[in-house]
Amino acid sequence: MIRACLFILSLILALPHGVAIAGDAALAERYAAERQTVERLSASNAAADRRQLGAMLLAGLMTGPDNPLRRPDREAAKAAYGAAFARGDRTAETAVALARLRLAASGPGFRELEGLLRRLMFQGNGEAAHVLALAAGQGAGHDPGEARQLLESAAVMGSVGALTDLAESGEKAALPPLRARAEAGSPRAMLALANIHREGRLVPADPIAALDWLHRAAEAGSLPAMVRYAGHLQRGENVATDPARALDMLRKAADAGSVDAALALGRTAQTDEKRLWLARAAEAGNSRAGLELHTLDLAAALAFRGDTAERQARIGRALEPIAADPEALTKLAGRALDREAAPQVAPVLLPLLRDAALTGNVSAGLALDAWLRAARQVLPADVAGALADALRRAEATDPRAGLALAALSLDGRLGEAVGTGEAVERLFAAADNGIGEAMLRIARMYAHGSLPNRSPLFARRWYETAAAAGVDAASWELAALRMRDSDPAGRAAAERFYLKKLDEGDMRAALALVARALKSGPAEPRLLARARETAKRPADFVALARTLAATGRDGDLAEARRVLAQALAAGPDPEAQALYGLVLTRGDTAGPERREGLALLEREAAAGSRPARLALASALLSSGTFAARHAEAVGLLDAILADEPHDVPARLLLARAYFNGRGVTRDTARGAEIVAAVRAEGAYDRPGATLLEAEWLAAAPTQADAGADPAAMLEAQADRGSVQARTALGLGYLAGLGGPLDPDRAAVHLSEAAANGDRDAMAAFGHLLVNGHGIRTSRAEGQKWLTRAADAGNLAAVDDLSRAAGSGTDKAVGARVAAWLRRAAERGHADAAFQIGTAYLKGAGVGQNDTEAARWLEQAAGAGNQRAARMLKTLAPAADEQQQASKAAAASGGSR
Incomplete structure (x- = not known):
């Protein structure tokens, strides 16, 4: 059979090639010749003719006289081989081909062939042995336990399929004979080796060899x-x-019958040829090609730049052929459209989906919901009711329909059509039916406390159940939950999971372990080295660098820079470049590196990089040092939101600007409005938005809604594992959150957040220990926490330490004060810049240096420190007098 297929293919490839435009006489001649052959073979009773007919049908016949794409017909091929077998054909080609076809159809009739296959195997036929191995593996053979032995026997006999299967299972011994078959000219073996080298199985990944x-x-x-x-x-x-050359190769493959090549041509060729090949692929029964054709028609309509009404009419004509096909409409609705195209398509497409959904078509209803959800719009009540009813009916035969109904309801998409009780009941029913995604959703509800009362115990059990059902996300979320567990055994289990995944090369595990290590100080070099080795894509390096930079510690920032430099060495990446620039603006380096980082962000932002614009806005808004550029930062955010109104990071940065009055007039109501809009999106609260809103409510309780409880909001986030929320709670209780000051509760929350690596919590907890608020005084322990916070970049801790160091009288104490002040000033602290500038003026703890004094005082004045501005004015006349004196001295020396 294989030789017959290759013979037919060689005849096809030997024919003249070209673009193969419709009307090509050669196509019609090929089609006519092939049909004549098929008719002749079909009319023959000879076993050899039936065998040849089976090979042709299995390889596929031309779709039409002007369409070279081939449509295999496995059922007809099985009948042809079956007829040959019935007429006494016991050749290996017939037996192996018929056995494969019957095995693919769940094995009916396979037993009839098993004895013949075993005789062929004993005669040295590897393909017969391979089919027997496949049958044993599927339970269609007598002894499932002999599958591996049969597979190895087939490989020894030279079966490329068996060698490939063994190689994919990790059997290194299969590699040399597979390579020998490839060298002998087997295309299948060559393709198998290409896959092995590309994926790094049995040999290290080698893209060039692949x-x-x-x-x-x-x-x-x-x-x-x-x-x-x-x-x-x-x-x-x-x-x-x-x-x-690529187009020529695709044309040859398509001309030889490849539908995949036709699809590739439909995506890359010029317009006329594009439509030709897509139409041919659609005629050959490929649904993707039909969708590509509709998309092509739609793109042409969208490209029309004339009258708006005419454009909408063209869009309607493009969609008209599939208006009555809900499944095609659904697929088209699932295609990504750019921001300009979506509003133009929606007026035509959405009513079609709506009509289909109202007739009870589930896929159309779900597509309409997805479209409206992306546009932040609600599902109309009549559609919600129709979709809910359709899902209820579908649940009788498809348990996943119950999960879809529950998820839509719990996400707030069905309004009053489904009650919360019904949704939860159907969710548990879907879990009882073994649907892992339902189990995961239940686990999340218990973990987050969004419907049932929060229960880490129940959450763990449901995560475990979902993981056992094969839901990968459940294992990761369970590990994250255990890592926060107070039980050492739970944390140890999580660490074992992450280490196992790290050994498998999973970057998520590397990030989790690094983040965990950074909470108690710098990560071990060996762990960082493994994380860097595990990183493969630019996104991996960016995620690792972001994790490192989040601590704010100088060493971690330096490591983040090295990671990003490694990523950028492999090629430009907008996210990596933006983060690299942002990291350069952090840390103690107020001079060259900060300027380099800003210059990089400014250059990339000017070139249109959205990540760079966002990073530049973040850098400028993060410090009072850039007060003169706060309005520019807000302008960058406005530009981002003009392109993408729902960009969450940009909106949260803008909300913080309104809360703090940076670059805009302080407007807490506007900031709260932005945050509330962000929090309203998605099934669960966005932690960043919740924290920001809770901080505002805590700071401005008189402006908050009467029903809003910032403490409860923060407690919910803390229960979900948010260290930031735990810190905010501690600081809030020190400020009188929800009542009188409560240093005792503050100390509890701050100590836990500090132990988890939050630098603001470290600073506050150290302050409590030094001063004995809510906890027994321990100056040594307090200074330890303050030092850790200062090392991580917390300016309040730097200020505390400089004051503590300044309580001494010797010169060494003065030097320590100056060192802490310099660190704070270099990080943008205006008062520290004023103090270090004053120190340089007086020579207190540092050498007297008017130039350095002026530099730091200018920085402080630029950040709004009025004392620094006044001192600069007094320095200016003195500098002028000194300059005049120097000129006079020079002139006097010259006259001599």
């Missing part, structure tokens, strides 16, 4: 290899970009 084997497979006539190699040529991936 591409070499892929190229050889393509040259040997493998249609899948031709399509994949053409993709490399188009992208310039490990090979010089060559679009013309």
Whole structure:
């Protein structure tokens, strides 16, 4: 059979190629010749003819006289091989092909062939042994336990399929014979080796070797290899970009019958040829091609730049062919449209989806919900009711419909159509039916306390159940929950999970372990080295650097810079560049590195990088040093939100600007409005938005809604594991959150947050220990926490330490004060800049230096320190007098 298929393919590839435009006479001739052959073979009773017919049907026949794409017909092929077998054909080609076809159809009739396959195997036929191995593995053979032995026997006999299966299972011994088969000219073996080298199975990942084997497979006539190699040529991936050669290769593969090649041409060729190949693929029964055609028509309508009404009419005509096809509408609705196109398509597409949803079509209703959800719009009540009823009916045959109904209701998408009680009941019913996603949702509810009362115990049990059901996210969320557990055994189990995943090369585990280590100080170099080795994509390096930079410690910031430099060395990446610039603006380096970071962000922002604009706005708003540029930062945020109104980080930064009056007139109501809008999105509260709103409520209780309780909001976030919320609670109780000052409760929350690495909590807890508020006084322990906070960049801790150091009288004490003041000033603290400037004027703890004094006083004055501004005015005349005196001295010396 294999030789027959290759013979047919070689005939096809030998025919003349070109773009194969419709009307090509050669296509019609090929089609007519093929049909004549099929008719002749179908009319014959000879076993050999039936065998040849089966091979042709399995390889696929041309779709039409002007369409070379091939449509395999496995059922007809099975019938043809079956007829040959019934007429006494016991050749290996017929037995193996028929056995494979019957096995694929759940094995009916396979037993009839088993004895013949075993005789062929004993005669040395590896393909027969491979089919027997597959049958044993599926339970269709007599002894499932012999599957591995049969597979190894098939490999020894040279079956490429068996060798590939063994290689994929991690059997290194399969590699040399597989390579030998490839060297002998087997395209299938070449393609298998390409996959092995690309994925790093059995051998270290080697993209160049993978591409070499892929190229050889393509040259040997493998249609899948031709399509994949053409993709490399188009992208310039490990090979010089060559679009013309790629198109030629795709045309040859499509002309030989590859539907995948036709789809690739439909996405990359010029317009006329694009439509031709998509139409051919759709005619060959490929639904993706039909969707691509509709998308192409829609793109043409959207590109029309004339009258608006005419554009909408064209959009309507583009969608008209699928208006009565809810499934096609659903697929089209799921396609990503840019921000400009979506509002133009919505007036035509959404009513069509709505009509389909009202008739009870679930997929149309879910597509409409997804579209409206993305646009932050509610589902109309009539559609919500129709969708709920349709899902209830579907639940009888599909338990997942119950999960969809529950999820939509709990997300607030169905309004009054489904009550909360019904939603929870259906969620548990879906879990009882073994649906892992339902189990995960229940676990999250218990973990977050969003519907049932919060219960870490029940959360753990449901996470474990979901993980056992194969839900990957459940294992990770369970580990995160255990890592926060007060039980050492739970934390140890989480650490074992992360270490196992790290050994498997999972970057998520590396990030979790690094974040955990950073809470108690700098991470071990070995752990950081493993994390960097595990990082593969730019996003991995960015995530690692972001984790490191979050501590604010100088050493961690330096490590973050090294990680980002490593990422950028592999090529430009907007997120990595933006974070690199932002990290450079942090830390003690107020001079060259900070200027370099700002320059980088300014350059990338001017070039249109959204991550850079966001990072630049964050850098400028984070410090009073940049008070003169706060309005510029707000302008950057406005520009980001003009392009993407729902950008969450930009909105939260803007809300904080309104709360603090940085770059805008202080307007806490406006800030609260922004935060409330962010919190309203999504199934669960966004922690960043909740914290920001709670901070505002705590600071301005008279302006808060009567029903809002900032302490409760923060407690909920703290219960979810938010260290920031725990810190905010501690600071809030020191400020009288929800009642009188409560230093005892503050100390409890701050000590826990400090132990988890929050620098603000460390500073506050150290202050409490030094001064004995809510806890027994311990100056040594307090100074330890203050030092850790100062090392992490907390300016309040730096100020506390400078005051503590200043309580002594010797010169060493003065030097320590100056050192702490300099660190605070370099991080943008205006009062510290004023004090270190004064120290340089007086020579207190540092050498007297008017130039340095002026530099720091100018920084303090620029940040709004009025005393520094007045002192600069007094310095100016003195500097002028000194300059005049120097000139006079020079002139006097010259006259002599």
